[in-house]
Amino acid sequence: MSTAFTRTYAQIRQALLNREELALIDVREEAPFAQGHPLFAANIPLSKLELEVYARIPRRATPVTVYDDGEGLADIAVQRLRALGYLDVALLAGGLQGWRSAGGELFIDVNVPSKAFGELVESQRHTPSLAAEEVQALLDDKADVVVLDARRFDEYQTMSIPGGISVPGAELVLRARQLAPDPATRIVVNCAGRTRSIIGTQSLINAGLANPVAALRNGTIGWTLAGQTLEHGQSRRFAATSEAQREIAANDARRVADRARVGRASFADLQRWQQEAARSTYLFDVRSPEEYEAGHLPASRSTPGGQLVQETDHFASVRGARLVLVDDDGVRANMSASWLAQLGWEVYVLDDLQPAHFSEQGPWQAPVPAPRQAEEISPQTLAEWLAEGDSLVLDFTSSANYVKRHIPGAWWALRAQLPEVLATLPPARRYVLTCGSSQLARLAVAEVEALTGKPAFLLRQGTAAWVAAQLPLETGETRLASPRIDRYRRPYEGTDNPRDAMQAYLDWEFGLVAQLARDGTHGFHVI
The missing domain is CATH 3.40.250.10 (Rhodanese-like domain)
Known part of the structure; x- marks a missing residue:
């Protein structure tokens, strides 16, 4: 109870x-x-x-x-x-x-708040779009058109529109003039489904770009449903932006942010907010991960702006919190903030940053509790124990990683289902726990010992160390002790989704505006 x-x-x-x-x-x-x-x-x-x-x-x-x-x-x-x-x-x-x-x-x-908001934007601003067949015809006719893909680079590499260039969402206003310097060039913005192409297209319109701009209606899903061919493994990316273009884009972005009622803040404001006991403040660096790693503000998290707008619930899980956005060009933070303000967030852009503020280097490290004690063994020791035949390996990595590669004989398990899992597995003299890095597996060692009464050990540095030692590996769903429910398969990712699932996803997106109205708590406003 x-x-x-x-x-x-x-x-x-x-x-x-x-x-x-x-x-x-x-x-x-x-x-x-x-x-x-x-x-x-x-x-x-x-x-x-x-x-x-x-x-x-x-x-x-x-x-x-x-x-x-x-x-x-x-x-x-x-x-x-x-x-x-x-x-x-x-x-x-x-x-x-x-x-x-x-x-x-x-x-x-x-990521429903962001997707529903995208549909609201399109319904209120009538964001222009072109059907897949219309865009294909433009490409076939060698028309003056560029296709800009607003997703993450890894998503773009999986599948893309022929000739498309990777320009993740927050980069669009900063990079578009360089990629389409002639105002007569038509720009088509795409994503996998609808949201990021709508937001990306409307970003360029809000910023006052002279070019004709349209979203690819229904993204790569729409392209696939039209029976058209996608490219795979492409690597076309934007190049550097000139100082003149950057300055124009910065002025445009600031104007859009002001219209959306984005707050302005100083570094001193940020320091004061970070000490407050009664309010939550998130600090997001919305530049590319490469720029973040080269130098960033202490305590900031790397969240490229397009993804922050698309997955706000994941990055800022406290609704009603204060968001502070950082960049070094005045474009990406202001454009991202303009959308977050419309999504109902109290959001600020830091205005007085100097190069010296970007004093930390390297990738973002998630704050985690102090690691629990666990007895660790090497991959070589585990290999010897497995040869003896009385040890059982539990793997807590994501199911997708497990299927890709795992230690021979290892069982995949969800940590939250440990009591049920252990009740169904064959008996063992001892247990060895692993995941990709051992970080998640470490949390389960004491639980396994308590549930089984047997010793449990941690594979030092996880399956990555086993791979580095060039020991044998298995692939596939060989031993699933839990159902593969750790990740929802999005209908818009990958290239092998059923057509009816793709169409059902689009139909769902079209219905989101009505669902928002029924819910009545969203607090969104569209400029």
């Missing part, structure tokens, strides 16, 4: 309408989360709660409400969050079913 107090649907709805800070956390795995959840719920699975929550809910006094759909995960999450130092943790009254029964709207898929 839980000792946690509860918050009701009515209380959370009122807090959203009041723009108060709150974190509504779904602790199921991503696939069940994607089957239905409240609009502003953020998904932090119980399996990896400790590794994600400090970055996603940075202030320990934030009102946090957790829920599941009757699986018993939320009670455990409450205990773990309290142990991690969170002071105000509650259960959602009745769980997901309680939300539904109280009249709460449920949304399917992931």
Whole structure:
């Protein structure tokens, strides 16, 4: 029986309408989360709660409400969050079913606030778009047209429109003039589905670009449904922007941000906000990951602007928090902030940064609790134990990584399902735990020992060390001790999705504006 107090649907709805800070956390795995959840719920699975929550809910006094759909995960999450130092943790009254029964709207898929907002933008601004067949005809006719792909570079490499150039969303206003210097050149912006092409196209229009601009209607999904061929493995990217073009883009972006009522802040403001006990402040660097690694503000997180706008619920899981955006050119932060302000966030751009402020180097490191004690073994020791035949390997990496490669004989498991998993596995004298790096597996060592009464060991530096030692590997779904629900397969990713799934996804997106109206808590405004 839980000792946690509860918050009701009515209380959370009122807090959203009041723009108060709150974190509504779904602790199921991503696939069940994607089957239905409240609009502003953020998904932090119980399996990896400790590794994600400090970055996603940075202030320990934030009102946090957790829920599941009757699986018993939320009670455990409450205990773990309290142990991690969170002071105000509650259960959602009745769980997901309680939300539904109280009249709460449920949304399917992931990153729904941003996708619904994109549909609202198109419906209110009538963002121009071209069908796949129209764009194909322009390309066939060798028309004066450039196709700019607004997704992440890795997504672009998977599949792209013929001749398309990778220009992730926040880069569009900064780079478009260099890629289409003749104002008569038509620009077509695409993504995989709809949202990022709509936002990207509208960004260029809002910034006052002289070129005719249109979104590729329904993105690569629309292209595929039209029976047209995509390219794969392309690497066309934008080149450097001239100082003159950068200055024009900076003025355009500042004007758009001012229209959207983006706040202006100084470095001193940021330092003061970071000390506040009663408000959450996120600090996001919206430049490319390469620029971030070359030099960034201490405590900033690398979140390229297009992805921040697309996945705001993932990066800023506290609705009502303060967002502070950073760049070094005055374009990407202002354009990204203009969208976040329209998405109902209190957002600021730092205006007085100097090169000396960008004093830290290297990739972003997620803040995590101090590592738990665990007895570690080397890959060579594990190989010897496996040859003896009385050790069992549990792999807690993502299911996709497990299928790609894993230690021969290893069982894939979800940490949140350990009691059920261990009850079904063959008996062993000892257990060895791994994941890609060993970070997640380390969290499960004590749990496995407590549940089995047998010794459990950690593979030092995880499966990566096994691979580096050039020891044998297996591939495929050889031993799944849990269902592969850790990731929702998006209908717009990859190239082998069923056509009916693609069409169903587009139909769902078209219905989001009506669903937003029924929900009534979004607080969006479109400039």
